[in-house]
Amino acid sequence: MRKLIYGMNLSLDGYIAAPGDDIDWSVPSDELFQFWSGRLLATDLTLYGGKLWRTMSSYWPTGDQQPDATPAEIEFARRWRDMAKVVFSSTVDTVDWNTRLVTGDAVAEITRLKAEDGGPMDIGGATLAGAAMRAGLIDEYVLATAPVLVGGGTPFFTALDNWVNLNLVETRTLPDGVVLTRYETRR
Secondary structure, three states, rough: OEEEEEEEEEEOEEEEHHHEEOOHHHHOHHHHHHHHHHHHHHHOEEEHHHHHHHHHHHOHHHHHEEEEEHHEEEEHHHHHHHHHHHHHEEOOOOOOEEEEEEOOOOHHHHHHHOOOOOEEEEEOHHHHHHHHHHHOOEEEEEEEEEOOOOOOOOOOOOOOOOOOOEEEOOOOOEEOOOOEEEEEOOO
16 A cells, blocks of 8 residues: 655745745755655655646756756756656646546545555645545645745645544754654554
């Protein structure tokens, strides 16, 4: 059975985007970018909601060809293009770069994917992750909490019907004040 991991940058008050989908406050330092790149290398399959897919696919397919691309960005772009991805959306029409589109029941498909043999799966996008969270499918939460309060926007966590008990498995503070925490779901 695969492990499902939900991780993103978030503000101290719990948002992955400020009002108006503003993510300018969450530009990662080199060290944080290396952390996320390492996670990408350890991931077998990434699941995206439509909005996050549009953001990622607007840059990373050619991120390694940008004149100012760092070696880390070049490696990330190449890995991102090559890795298997699934986009869950009713508003995205086409996908590319080793990606397949699912327009039906996301929770049923994520449940099916989890039951397969294979390495870890990452899930991104607040709406998609929220559905998986409410269904009890998330095995690990990875939070890169930035020292900023944005006052509103898109929350990292969704409203839940039941408590989810977690075990802290890692805490690390980066030089720019971002605190990385990893929690595993207690089953």
